[in-house]
Amino acid sequence: MIKVLFVCLGNICRSPTAHGVFEHLVAQAGLSDSIRVESAGTGAYHVGEPSDPRSVQEASKRGYDLSAIRAQQVKANDFQRFDYILAMDHSNLADLKALCPVEHQSKVALFLDYGQVYSEQEVPDPYYGGGKGFLKVLDLVEDASQGLLAVLIKSGGETDQV
Numbered sequence: 001m002i003k004v005l006f007v008c009l010g011n012i013c014r015s016p017t018a019h020g021v022f023e024h025l026v027a028q029a030g031l032s033d034s035i036r037v038e039s040a041g042t043g044a045y046h047v048g049e050p051s052d053p054r055s056v057q058e059a060s061k062r063g064y065d066l067s068a069i070r071a072q073q074v075k076a077n078d079f080q081r082f083d084y085i086l087a088m089d090h091s092n093l094a095d096l097k098a099l100c101p102v103e104h105q106s107k108v109a110l111f112l113d114y115g116q117v118y119s120e121q122e123v124p125d126p127y128y129g130g131g132k133g134f135l136k137v138l139d140l141v142e143d144a145s146q147g148l149l150a151v152l153i154k155s156g157g158e159t160d161q162v
C-alpha cells in the first residue's frame with residue numbers, strides 16, 4: 001500500500017481538489033486497493049468543514065466528487081503514516097519541512113514537481129479570488145495527478161520520490 005497526503009493551507013480548496021482528482025485517477029486505473037489518498041491543511045481554520053463550494057462545483061463539472069471530504073489539519077504522525085506528502089505551494093512546503101522529522105524529510109515535496117504539461121511550481125491559492133482561480137487549480141492538479149500516478153505505477157509499489 002502506498003499512501004499519499006496532499007497538503008495546502010486550509011484543506012478546503014487546493015488539497016481536497018488534488019485528493020478528489022487523484023483518487024478518481026487511482027480508481028480508474030483499478031489501483032484503489034494499492035494507493036490510499038488523503039488531504040490535510042497546515043492550518044486549523046476550517047477543520048471539520050466540507051470543501052469550499054466553489055471547489056466542489058468546479059470539480060463536479062469535470063466528474064470529480066469532493067463531497068465526502070472534510071478538512072483536517074496535518075498531524076505529527078502523518079510523517080510516519082504517509083509515503084508521499086505533497087505541498088501545493090512553497091509556503092506549505094516550508095511549514096511541512098519545519099514539522100517533519102529528519103528521517104522523513106525526503107517524503108515532503110511540491111506536488112507540481114510531478115506536472116508534465118504546465119511549468120508552474122505552485123498551485124495558486126484561489127480562496128480570495130474569482131472563479132477562474134478554481135479552474136486553474138483543476139488544470140494544474142489534473143496534470144500533476146497524471147504525472148504522479150505514472151511515477152507510482154512505474155515504481156511498482158516502491159516509495160522512491162522523484
Ligand code: 4NP
Nearest residue numbers: 008009010011012013014127
Ligand atoms: P486552501 O485555501 O489552502 O487551498 O484550502 C484556503 C482556504 C482558506 C484559507 C486560506 C486558504 N483561510 O485563510 O481561511
